[in-house]
Amino acid sequence: MINAKLVTCGLCQNYYADPRQIPCSHSFCFDCISGRFNEETLTLICPKCEKLHQYKSLEEFHNRSMRDGFLATMVTQFKRNQSRLSTTPSVLSSRPPSSFSHISTFSSSTPIPRIRTHEIDTNHHDQSGSERSTPSVLNQQGSSSVIQPTTTRSLVAKCQSCNIRGELIVCSHCDNVICVKCADEHQSVINDDVKREWDLCKTLFQTINEKSMRFDNNEEEANNKARSLQTFISKQTDKLIQTVENQKNTYIDVIEKHLRTYKQSFAHEQVVDEYESIDKRVADLFKSADITSDKISDFLFEIEHLEGRLDSLNKILDSNQLKFPLLTLPEQVNISSLFGTLEFVQLNTESTTSDPYAVPLTNGYNDSQLKSEDEDYVLINSFNHNYSRNISTNPIEQIPSLSAIANIPKKQLLWQIDYFSVPYYVRTYGNQLFICDKYGSLAIYKLNKTNDIRQKPILVREIKLFKDYSTLTSVDDDQTIIDSFVVYKLWIIVFKRKKNELHGTIYLFTHEGKTILNGKCIHNYPSRELTMDTEKNLLWSLDQKQLCLFYYDLPDTKPNNPEEYFQNRHSHVQFSKPFAPIHICVNKNVLAVLDKNRQAVHVYDKKTKQQLYEHVNIFGNSTHFCWDMALFSDNSLLIKLDEMSTLKTGPSKHIYLQLDTTKKHNIIGTIEETDAYGMMITTTDEILIGVRINTKGIVKCYI
Numbered sequence: 001m002i003n004a005k006l007v008t009c010g011l012c013q014n015y016y017a018d019p020r021q022i023p024c025s026h027s028f029c030f031d032c033i034s035g036r037f038n039e040e041t042l043t044l045i046c047p048k049c050e051k052l053h054q055y056k057s058l059e060e061f062h063n064r065s066m067r068d069g070f071l072a073t074m075v076t077q078f079k080r081n082q083s084r085l086s087t088t089p090s091v092l093s094s095r096p097p098s099s100f101s102h103i104s105t106f107s108s109s110t111p112i113p114r115i116r117t118h119e120i121d122t123n124h125h126d127q128s129g130s131e132r133s134t135p136s137v138l139n140q141q142g143s144s145s146v147i148q149p150t151t152t153r154s155l156v157a158k159c160q161s162c163n164i165r166g167e168l169i170v171c172s173h174c175d176n177v178i179c180v181k182c183a184d185e186h187q188s189v190i191n192d193d194v195k196r197e198w199d200l201c202k203t204l205f206q207t208i209n210e211k212s213m214r215f216d217n218n219e220e221e222a223n224n225k226a227r228s229l230q231t232f233i234s235k236q237t238d239k240l241i242q243t244v245e246n247q248k249n250t251y252i253d254v255i256e257k258h259l260r261t262y263k264q265s266f267a268h269e270q271v272v273d274e275y276e277s278i279d280k281r282v283a284d285l286f287k288s289a290d291i292t293s294d295k296i297s298d299f300l301f302e303i304e305h306l307e308g309r310l311d312s313l314n315k316i317l318d319s320n321q322l323k324f325p326l327l328t329l330p331e332q333v334n335i336s337s338l339f340g341t342l343e344f345v346q347l348n349t350e351s352t353t354s355d356p357y358a359v360p361l362t363n364g365y366n367d368s369q370l371k372s373e374d375e376d377y378v379l380i381n382s383f384n385h386n387y388s389r390n391i392s393t394n395p396i397e398q399i400p401s402l403s404a405i406a407n408i409p410k411k412q413l414l415w416q417i418d419y420f421s422v423p424y425y426v427r428t429y430g431n432q433l434f435i436c437d438k439y440g441s442l443a444i445y446k447l448n449k450t451n452d453i454r455q456k457p458i459l460v461r462e463i464k465l466f467k468d469y470s471t472l473t474s475v476d477d478d479q480t481i482i483d484s485f486v487v488y489k490l491w492i493i494v495f496k497r498k499k500n501e502l503h504g505t506i507y508l509f510t511h512e513g514k515t516i517l518n519g520k521c522i523h524n525y526p527s528r529e530l531t532m533d534t535e536k537n538l539l540w541s542l543d544q545k546q547l548c549l550f551y552y553d554l555p556d557t558k559p560n561n562p563e564e565y566f567q568n569r570h571s572h573v574q575f576s577k578p579f580a581p582i583h584i585c586v587n588k589n590v591l592a593v594l595d596k597n598r599q600a601v602h603v604y605d606k607k608t609k610q611q612l613y614e615h616v617n618i619f620g621n622s623t624h625f626c627w628d629m630a631l632f633s634d635n636s637l638l639i640k641l642d643e644m645s646t647l648k649t650g651p652s653k654h655i656y657l658q659l660d661t662t663k664k665h666n667i668i669g670t671i672e673e674t675d676a677y678g679m680m681i682t683t684t685d686e687i688l689i690g691v692r693i694n695t696k697g698i699v700k701c702y703i
Contacts, residue, residue, distance in 0.1 A: 006078075007074050009032055010047060014029075022044065024051045026047075027068045037061055171183045275306060278299070278302055282299060409670070410672075411656075411671045411687060414703050417459070420462060424438050430451075431451075432447065432511065440464060453688075454686070483496065483504065484530035489556070493508060503527070506520070518563050521567075525541070528581060540591065542581045542593070548573065548575065549581070552570075575595075580597040581596075590606060591603075599626050615639070624644060626641055636660055640654055641655045652675055655670060656689070673691055674691070678699075686702070
């Protein structure tokens with residue numbers, strides 16, 4: 001049964017009236033605890049643990065004093081039990097004397113067991129001999145689990161539970177007449193039930209309390225980040241305003257200097273004044289009778305000087321050196337290019353503070369959202385940080401900054417060739433080199449012999465790939481881009497899509513750039529990149545939505561219907577969230593996938609699908625971001641690091657790092673480029689890089 005202490009308020013020593021629980025988990029009557037609340041300081045000191053609770057207002061105190069429903073139920077049950085026990089004597093006394101002729105009355109200090117006399121069958125006294133027909137009455141020493149009322153009557157009979165003769169009471173658990181021993185056992189069941197429920201409640205409270213504390217910490221961190229972001233935006237605004245002000249002053253100074261220059265060069269007023277002065281004096285001289293040779297000589301000298309100045313002025317006017325200042329119309333500036341796009345990202349309060357793979361924020365910017373100039377794609381991000389961490393990673397030699405690579409040998413430039421557009425894609429097959437931009441402008445170069453990259457190739461032809469597709473308008477060309485460009489034994493394969501979409505169309509061309517019959521198929525998968533494995537005739541594809549690496553098995557001979565080979569794709573490797581695959585490369589034995597979120601390159605065996613190793617960009621949280629990579633024939637990596645900048649005032653800079661095959665992935669070679677785009681490693685390990693020069697470009701070969 002319920003202990004009276006459990007339902008008694010520690011302040012008023014009465015049964016709980018509207019029990020309320022304060023933040024430290026102690027409960028009191030609402031009126032009692034309200035009397036302890038200090039309305040001046042808005043504080044409350046717990047009467048039990050003396051913990052100080054601070055509130056913002058009286059209303060908050062009322063709201064945070066939660067009603068203890070469990071305790072209120074216990075009070076109600078306790079009062080109900082008390083009411084039942086208090087009615088037992090009257091029930092017993094109302095029975096006929098013949099039924100309980102052997103029951104005697106006890107003193108008021110004896111416990112009153114709860115008994116339902118109608119459940120005792122007195123007609124069976126003759127079946128148990130003299131013991132049953134003459135029951136005796138004993139003084140009952142009630143157990144600790146039984147409530148102690150004022151008066152009692154006790155019955156000795158056979159227990160309905162254990163079937164053993166003894167003192168009987170009414171059990172509050174099963175509501176049956178049983179012996180004291182069984183009642184104690186049943187009471188332990190009640191206590192266990194209460195304890196179990198209370199333990200569950202305490203566990204739930206502890207969980208909610210921990211979540212609440214984490215939420216408070218995250219809220220404080222978010223507020224600090226917001227204030228930091230406000231400061232950053234203010235500083236950025238001041239910087240932009242100062243930049244505009246400086247540019248304004250520069251232009252005004254240049255124009256003023258220009259005006260002063262022409263004012264000094266074209267001193268027309270001085271020449272006029274000098275001319276009029278000489279003209280007046282010559283007229284006076286002709287009218288004067290006193291004309292001497294000295295006066296005539298002086299006038300001739302002045303006239304010759306004036307003629308010289310007039311000749312100089314005439315030459316200046318004839319040469320048309322006067323220039324009019326013009327100011328071209330400024331380009332329309334997208335405000336997001338100055339400050340970035342402001343977003344509010346929902347945090348996972350359970351993993352944000354403890355997940356080592358969570359994407360860091362720097363100056364209010366999310367580094368994983370930075371985008372290189374050559375990245376025209378939509379990336380499907382996931383904020384689930386339950387990333388699989390069962391993959392064993394090799395130790396990586398930590399380098400504090402890129403300045404540490406200054407003494408590492410630089411790769412040697414072997415040759416370079418011109419290209420009439422921006423070289424986004426550089427591919428080789430056989431004795432041909434293919435260079436293409438994002439809109440289908442293709443240049444084909446001839447190598448000296450198959451896979452001979454060491455000699456500078458010769459331009460064969462320049463082609464517009466999509467000129468034969470009449471349905472493609474100029475507007476379509478402006479809105480669509482080439483996402484992937486690969487070459488294999490039979491075709492040139494081009495994946496073209498709209499800039500704001502991930503699905504698009506696959507086009508097939510001959511190696512001469514001519515269209516293939518039935519060489520067009522819709523590609524409705526959110527692919528990031530297509531990569532060709534020329535050894536196996538496999539076309540690899542990254543699906544960003546399903547986070548999976550697929551491949552298409554392409555024919556070895558020319559088929560009648562090429563489209564059917566792009567209808568069936570095969571799953572190869574499944575990634576776990578928040579893996580964000582953006583690039584893939586292959587060689588003869590392995591394939592590598594770049595995870596944008598973790599800045600990690602995962603290298604897999606193509607046959608076994610097992611991960612061989614991974615390399616994490618140790619500069620990802622500093623100034624450079626890994627946007628691309630390629631594989632050498634010995635399975636070592638070449639990674640491309642792009643310089644991160646929120647405001648790009650000039651050409652972007654890139655650093656290429658060649659890593660060895662040791663567990664530490666030491667850097668053994670470097671390349672530094674500006675505005676670099678397409679890249680590949682040939683089968684003989686030469687490095688080809690496409691570089692933009694204004695609206696055109698060049699392709700460089702390094703060894």
